[in-house]
Amino acid sequence: MAASSDLVAIVNEDDKTIGQAELEEVHKRGLFHREIFVFVISLHQKEVLLRRKSDDKWTAPIDKHLLPYEDYLQAAQNSVTEKFGISLHQKFFEELCSRKFKINYANGINNCFIKSFIVKKNVSLSNYPIDKTDAVELRYFSKPVLYNLIKEKKWLDYIAMEILKKYVMHELVL
Numbered sequence: 001m002a003a004s005s006d007l008v009a010i011v012n013e014d015d016k017t018i019g020q021a022e023l024e025e026v027h028k029r030g031l032f033h034r035e036i037f038v039f040v041i042s043l044h045q046k047e048v049l050l051r052r053k054s055d056d057k058w059t060a061p062i063d064k065h066l067l068p069y070e071d072y073l074q075a076a077q078n079s080v081t082e083k084f085g086i087s088l089h090q091k092f093f094e095e096l097c098s099r100k101f102k103i104n105y106a107n108g109i110n111n112c113f114i115k116s117f118i119v120k121k122n123v124s125l126s127n128y129p130i131d132k133t134d135a136v137e138l139r140y141f142s143k144p145v146l147y148n149l150i151k152e153k154k155w156l157d158y159i160a161m162e163i164l165k166k167y168v169m170h171e172l173v174l
Contacts, residue, residue, distance in 0.1 A: 008033050008065045015113045020068040030109030036075045037116040037163060038062035039096070040123050045173050047140035048164070049123060054136055058149060059157035060116075061123075061138060072115040084123055093117045096167040101159055116163045118171060143172040 010019040011032045026033050037060040040049040050058045062079045066072065073090055081087045096116040103110040125138050141149070149155050150165050 006065070007068055009068045009070070011113060017068065023065055026065075027105070027108035027110055030111050032111045032113065034066035034072065034075075035112045035114045036062070036064050036066065036072055036079065037114060037160065038076050038079060038093075039116065039118050039163070039168050041118055041120050041168070041171055042140060043120060043122050045120065045171060047142055048146060048168055048172060049138065049140050050160075051135045052137040052139070053134070053157070056136075056155070057157040057160075058141075058155055059160040060163075063160075073117075076115075076117045080119065086123075088119065088121070092119050092121065094120070097163065099162075101162075103158060114159065114163075116167065118168065143169065143174055146172070 006023055007020045008023050008026055009017050010021050010026065011034060012018050013032065015032075015034070021029075021031065023033075025031075039060050041047070042049075049061045051061045052058050062076070062083055064075055064079050066075045070078070073093060076093055077088060077090065094117060096118050098113065098115045101110065101112050101114060146164065146169065150161055150169075153161065156164070
């Protein structure tokens with residue numbers, strides 16, 4: 001994710017860029033902005049990779065606020081290269097969904113357009129540098145375990161849970 005001092009793209013209700021602002025200000029004022037989520041599914045399609053954040057919620061291994069000059073796919077590709085040290089052609093990124101979310105938090109509103117991608121690739125966890133401010137743990141989950149996480153709700157980030165439930169679960173096999 002972008003640091004609170006990073007500039008992110010501000011968009012209108014039609015997802016057209018209309019400016020830029022610091023992320024903290026965007027959330028404080030409830031301005032629309034863009035984010036991406038990238039889920040990684042192992043090649044045998046039996047497991048999905050998730051990241052546990054410092055708040056103990058599981059989410060996509062990659063989620064990011066878009067910078068003013070980035071498009072969704074470019075941000076996804078750049079993030080995979082940055083996080084896993086591998087450069088992937090755009091053909092490896094399958095777009096799962098494009099959704100608008102509005103989430104109220106104690107200190108602001110997250111009004112965002114999110115494009116979610118799936119990458120089917122075996123990614124070595126040893127290549128992932130664990131930044132304790134960003135991730136506490138990285139782990140592959142099978143479909144039955146993921147189903148239980150979704151059922152309990154409290155262990156998943158809300159946006160990640162919605163995307164997993166509606167778009168990722170059917171990609172996994174037992």
